[in-house]
Every structure is written in C-alpha cells, then in structure tokens.
Amino acid sequence: DTAVSQTPKYLVTQMGNDKSIKCEQNLGHDTMYWYKQDSKKFLKIMFSYNNKELIINETVPNRFSPKSPDKAHLNLHINSLELGDSAVYFCASSQGPTTSATNEKLFFGSGTQLSVL
C-alpha cells in the first residue's frame, strides 16, 4: 500500500517526444513536489503544488509543465524531450507547505528514471 507512487518507474524515449510521469499520494496530503536528481545524484526542487495551486516554480524550462487534477495527484508533462532531460525524477508529498514556522515531513516516491535517446 504505497504512500507516494510514481509511474512509470523507467521511461526510455526518443528526443523530441512528449511524455508524462504520474504521481499519486494516498496520505491525504495537501502539498506535492517534483524533484530532479541530476547527473551528480543531487536532488533539486522543480515544482511544488499546494491544494492544486502552484506555489514553487524553480528555474525549469517551460517544456516541463506540472498538472494537478486534484490534490492527490501531481503529474509532470515534458514536451520536446532533450538528451539533457535524462535524469531521475522524484515525486514527494507533505501534509502542508513548509513555512518558516513549520517543517512538514516529506514522503518520497521511488523515482522515475527517464532516459532520452
């Protein structure tokens, strides 16, 4: 009974294609995130949604578009895939958005390894 689940786990595709990665959480959390694990294996925040509204949008190419149909889902759509998009993408969720007064614990999905050929 996975708390934060991502699909697919592995995605191999050609340059120029459009692809989506889905994320669902069954924890009843209000906030969801997308992180990118880069080639040095470091994680960087990409987006954060709270209750279906975008609250964090880091410097990410606009080919990346998150979509949150409801607060339990945050999908990542990538247009015109490039070689440099190859990475592992992690979805995460927390009860609420982290603020200066609170520190909401993150729950991670198992990651989606994207390979662009």
Next chain:
Amino acid sequence: AQSVSQHNHHVILSEAASLELGCNYSYGGTVNLFWYVQYPGQHLQLLLKYFSGDPLVKGIKGFEAEFIKSKFSFNLRKPSVQWSDTAEYFCAVTPSGGYQKVTFGTGTKLQVIP
C-alpha cells in the same frame, strides 16, 4: 534493491548537546551516500555526501558523517548543536556509477531547544 533505515524518528536535544543520527543501508555493492536536510521554510538541500576516499566526510555547518562499510552505516554527527539545526534530516543511498536512483530513509526530525 537497496534500502535505508533511519532508526531515530524524532530527536529532541538542548543547545550545545552532541548529535548522532543513525543511518543504515542494505546493498551488496559499492554505494554513494548522502545526508539531506530540510530546514523550516526551505526545501531539501544537500548536507554532505560520500562517493569514495576518506570515510569521514565533512559537510556544511559543522556536520560530519562516517561511512563504516562493515556496519553498512553512515551516521551523521555534530559535536554541538544549535537551535538553527532544527530540521528534518534524510539519509539516502544509491549504487555507485551511472544513473542510479537514490533511495531515501524515512527522515529524522531534530528539534533543538534553546
């Protein structure tokens, strides 16, 4: 597949106390190890990492971690904590080489009381 265990879920310390957060992993091969930290109001950031070489790794803000291969451990330490160290700490592991997914522990919440 690899896994990571963080045994301490919530740690409460007074300022100036010493800190040690446990992290054990299971994987039969060579690994890369990380500690990430999430401070209140901020997003996840890298505290320190081990790829190879000296198993005692020093990170930012006075933190260090020691990789003990025989114990499959990578415990995080700090000799004297400050109130500003209050945060959530995540241990993570990935097999060495190439594109390998990071696996996270469940996190340890550290609360430092002034």
